[in-house]
Amino acid sequence: MIKLLSVAIVAGLFFASVEPNDATDCWTEWFDSSNPSGTGDRENLDKLNRKYPGKICPTPMDIEAKTLSGLSPEEAGDVIEISETDSGFICRKRDQPDGQCNDYKVRFSCPPPYCAEIVCLTKWYDRDQPSGSGDWETLGSLRNENPGEICENPLYIEVVTTDAMIPAIYTGENFFTFNPTKGFVCRNRDQSSNTCKDYKVRFGCPCGY
Numbered sequence: 249m250i251k252l253l254s255v256a257i258v259a260g261l262f263f264a265s266v267e268p269n270d271a272t273d274c275w276t277e278w279f280d281s282s283n284p285s286g287t288g289d290r291e292n293l294d295k296l297n298r299k300y301p302g303k304i305c306p307t308p309m310d311i312e313a314k315t316l317s318g319l320s321p322e323e324a325g326d327v328i329e330i331s332e333t334d335s336g337f338i339c340r341k342r343d344q345p346d347g348q349c350n351d352y353k354v355r356f357s358c359p360p361p362y363c364a365e366i367v368c369l370t371k372w373y374d375r376d377q378p379s380g381s382g383d384w385e386t387l388g389s390l391r392n393e394n395p396g397e398i399c400e401n402p403l404y405i406e407v408v409t410t411d412a413m414i415p416a417i418y419t420g421e422n423f424f425t426f427n428p429t430k431g432f433v434c435r436n437r438d439q440s441s442n443t444c445k446d447y448k449v450r451f452g453c454p455c456g457y
């Protein structure tokens with residue numbers, strides 16, 4: 249749910265509670281993946297999850313944004329757009345009176361189960377090559393072929409190319425499936441080059457699984 253909000257509404261709705269509502273909730277560390285060099289500053293949750301696997305819970309309860317110098321959007325005088333927690337934070341230059349956005353960092357609050365849970369990464373898996381219809385590294389197939397090795401409901405997935413270990417989000421390819429509960433699929437037909445790179449994946453599971 250995207251809402252265009254004035255600074256006053258944003259301050260009231262989303263940034264009034266700078267600490268977690270429940271004392272047992274926890275905040276993640278701060279993330280800054282984007283600079284306001286183009287049309288604005290965008291700190292997207294999906295992108296952050298892929299760039300920092302295991303660092304953010306799958307369904308954050310709240311989001312907080314501050315400038316790198318520590319000001320709230322209200323204090324910085326910026327009008328921001330925020331999709332509560334599912335896609336993160338956007339400051340668009342075109343929405344600003346002065347046409348400029350500050351550089352923001354964001355953090356998320358996570359529910360108690362996540363706070364107490366330390367995430368452990370599995371080994372890397374590479375079960376398929378993109379020589380057929382694409383590179384199919386689905387969680388179902390990987391679990392079937394590696395019994396007992398991967399938890400049923402992973403919290404995170406990390407995907408890199410098999411050769412240079414380039415994170416999938418930086419290869420510019422279009423992915424059919426890319427999430428911790430289904431795994432990863434790159435279909436050749438979705439690429440302008442008609443072929444996917446070869447990827448390997450690993451998952452974040454509760455430690456002790």
Ligand SMILES: [Ca+2]
Nearest residue numbers: 280282351352
């Ligand atoms: Ca930023």
Ligand SMILES: [Ca+2]
Nearest residue numbers: 374376383447
């Ligand atoms: Ca592969």
